[in-house]
Amino acid sequence: MIEVKSLKKSFGTNMVLKDISVTVKPQEVVVVIGPSGSGKSTFLRCINLLETITDGHVYIEGTDITDKKTDINKVRTEVGMVFQQFNLFPHKKVIENIMLAPMKVRNISAGQARKKGLELLRKVGLEEKAEAYPDSLSGGQKQRVAIARALAMEPKIMLFDEPTSALDPEMVGEVLEVMKQLAKEGMTMIVVTHEMGFAKEVGDRVIFMDEGLIVEENTPNELFDHPKELRTKAFLSKVL
Amino acid sequence: MDIQWNILAEYAPFFLKGTLLTIGLSLAGIALGTVLGLFIGLGKMLKNRFLSLPFGIYITFFRGTPMLVQIMLIHFAVVPLFTGETNAVAAAILTLSLNSAAYIAEIFRAGIQSIDKGQMEASRSLGMTHVQAMRYVILPQAFKRMIPPLGNEFIVLIKESSLASLVAAPELMYWGRAMQGQYFRVWEPYITAALIYLVLTLSLSFVLSRLERRLATE
Numbered sequence: 001m002i003e004v005k006s007l008k009k010s011f012g013t014n015m016v017l018k019d020i021s022v023t024v025k026p027q028e029v030v031v032v033i034g035p036s037g038s039g040k041s042t043f044l045r046c047i048n049l050l051e052t053i054t055d056g057h058v059y060i061e062g063t064d065i066t067d068k069k070t071d072i073n074k075v076r077t078e079v080g081m082v083f084q085q086f087n088l089f090p091h092k093k094v095i096e097n098i099m100l101a102p103m104k105v106r107n108i109s110a111g112q113a114r115k116k117g118l119e120l121l122r123k124v125g126l127e128e129k130a131e132a133y134p135d136s137l138s139g140g141q142k143q144r145v146a147i148a149r150a151l152a153m154e155p156k157i158m159l160f161d162e163p164t165s166a167l168d169p170e171m172v173g174e175v176l177e178v179m180k181q182l183a184k185e186g187m188t189m190i191v192v193t194h195e196m197g198f199a200k201e202v203g204d205r206v207i208f209m210d211e212g213l214i215v216e217e218n219t220p221n222e223l224f225d226h227p228k229e230l231r232t233k234a235f236l237s238k239v240l
Numbered sequence: 241m242d243i244q245w246n247i248l249a250e251y252a253p254f255f256l257k258g259t260l261l262t263i264g265l266s267l268a269g270i271a272l273g274t275v276l277g278l279f280i281g282l283g284k285m286l287k288n289r290f291l292s293l294p295f296g297i298y299i300t301f302f303r304g305t306p307m308l309v310q311i312m313l314i315h316f317a318v319v320p321l322f323t324g325e326t327n328a329v330a331a332a333i334l335t336l337s338l339n340s341a342a343y344i345a346e347i348f349r350a351g352i353q354s355i356d357k358g359q360m361e362a363s364r365s366l367g368m369t370h371v372q373a374m375r376y377v378i379l380p381q382a383f384k385r386m387i388p389p390l391g392n393e394f395i396v397l398i399k400e401s402s403l404a405s406l407v408a409a410p411e412l413m414y415w416g417r418a419m420q421g422q423y424f425r426v427w428e429p430y431i432t433a434a435l436i437y438l439v440l441t442l443s444l445s446f447v448l449s450r451l452e453r454r455l456a457t458e
């Protein structure tokens with residue numbers, strides 16, 4: 001599904017991803033953890049080319065996205081992304097946030113896009129907020145709308161970059177619940193998060209990154225309870 | 241100070257004609273300046289430094305030199321260079337457009353750059369092209385923020401159109417000066433001109449604040 005081969009990324013002379021290779025199988029949920037600045041966001045952003053890749057290859061369903069001939073807009077419709085800061089469009093109503101890309105990118109009619117949008121809002125428990133503006137929503141509600149917006153493009157893969165870190169603690173649960181539901185439905189997901197409960201419940205694999213490298217990779221229970229590397233131990237003792 | 245109403249009455253038709261030209265110059269300056277300003281603002285935002293350099297120089301020149309100097313240059317040197325003769329109205333419109341374009345370019349650029357980077361990233365991650373993201377996400381938000389500074393710029397432009405009197409374009413201030421020259425009176429012409437300018441600028445602010453409120457509730 002996703003194959004990352006010797007991915008390297010530099011900002012100027014600062015090498016942020018040094019040599020990352022990962023394979024993600026269909027329906028797999030991979031959780032990425034690691035200290036601040038270790039390159040987790042950059043890794044996710046390389047997978048849908050929000051960052052240009054310095055070296056290496058990323059294959060999505062066999063398509064090499066680093067190939068100049070690849071239509072990156074097409075690739076991005078297959079890869080949904082959810083951001084820490086939600087990034088909802090403040091000038092559009094909730095339902096319009098969801099309808100915009102399907103209408104403009106996929107040329108779906110407004111009626112159909114609305115129907116689909118309402119369905120997705122029901123799924124994330126926010127059908128009654130369809131006509132509200134994002135500013136009037138709580139953080140948890142915003143993030144659930146952002147998830148619905150990404151799902152509207154019917155992506156095959158979803159990337160989550162610390163989706164609950166900007167939320168008040170009492171709102172984390174509602175967002176994780178939606179993500180768990182997605183995982184159960186078989187969505188392929190890469191999730192950067194430090195929510196260990198979530199990782200243990202739905203994660204198939206946890207990757208620990210530090211300084212632009214994958215230090216350790218294992219099932220959630222193994223990695224959290226029996227870390228092999230010193231750096232992993234040191235990190236876990238700080239966050240757990 | 242005793243106001244001589246009879247000479248004011250005599251000059252009323254000239255003030256009216258002058259006011260119409262002032263409005264015309266301002267509207268032309270606003271329209272051309274906005275179009276040119278958008279273009280120059282986009283040019284200034286080009287990632288390639290060599291391509292964006294000329295736009296930067298343009299902005300620096302027009303913002304860094306007095307408009308009086310610009311209008312003299314354009315009236316006596318630039319326009320005759322192209323047409324072989326001077327034309328005060330053309331020179332005034334050209335100067336107002338070129339000058340305001342420099343300010344509008346910066347307003348435009350600042351408006352776009354004030355929109356959070358995450359908006360573009362979210363749009364692109366949904367598969368929109370750069371142009372689609374600009375059109376449906378970035379520009380509608382930037383436009384709202386640009387209205388107050390654009391309004392200020394338009395008001396400045398109305399006032400600065402009075403410089404056209406110095407190259408003898410027969411706008412409002414030109415007739416004020418003509419009246420002073422003919423009757424050696426200063427209060428009547430200039431108070432009248434001031435009041436008319438005030439009416440013009442206040443009307444424009446009124447329209448703009450209405451527009452702003454309309455957009456705010458949308």
Ligand SMILES: Nc1ncnc2c1ncn2[C@@H]1O[C@H](COP(=O)(O)OP(=O)(O)OP(=O)(O)O)[C@@H](O)[C@H]1O
Pocket residue numbers: 011014016034035036037038039040041042043
């Ligand atoms: N656009 C950029 N330009 C220059 N350097 C960048 C840029 N984006 C990220 N970096 C650098 O890359 C490194 C990794 O950043 P990244 O955001 O991927 O880390 P992270 O693991 O997601 O951290 P956090 O947990 O704080 O989100 C950091 O040192 C950061 O300063």
Ligand SMILES: [Mg+2]
Pocket residue numbers: 040041042161162
């Ligand atoms: Mg990050």
